[in-house]
Amino acid sequence: MENVSFARSSVSGATQARGTVRTPSPLAVIVAEAFDICALDLAGATRGCAKVALARQAAMYLARVSFGLTLSQAASLFERDRTTAAYACRVIEDRRDDPGFDALLAAIEARLAPTAQAFPQ
Secondary structure (H helix, E strand, O other): OHHHHHHHHHHHOOOOOOOOOOOOOHHHHHHHHHHOOOHHHHHOOOOOOHHHHHHHHHHHHHHHHHHOOOHHHHHHHOOOOHHHHHHHHHHHHHHOOOHHHHHHHHHHHHHHHHHHHHOOO
16 A cells, blocks of 8 residues: 555645645656646546547556556556556557657656656565
């Protein structure tokens, strides 16, 4: 349970409290910059536009692959269901066949590497 708490603070950012603004995590910021969207949209209550949905899928995939989280843990970081995270991982794996998309994810993974190394396994 300690790893999930660490993941929530390190990966998904601070939780939203009444009257405060949510602070995006390094994962959200890096993925949002790469996809040219607002980091706060990744944890939005709705699906959002296709660009936001793809970025969220990539973030869940990276939380699983780079940080070693379970599907349930990766999903909960974005307030989604485990099956949504599983679907996201399948979608992103399929999209990695595209060299351009694979290069984008590789660049994001490289930027996340220092954070992932600090993550307790």
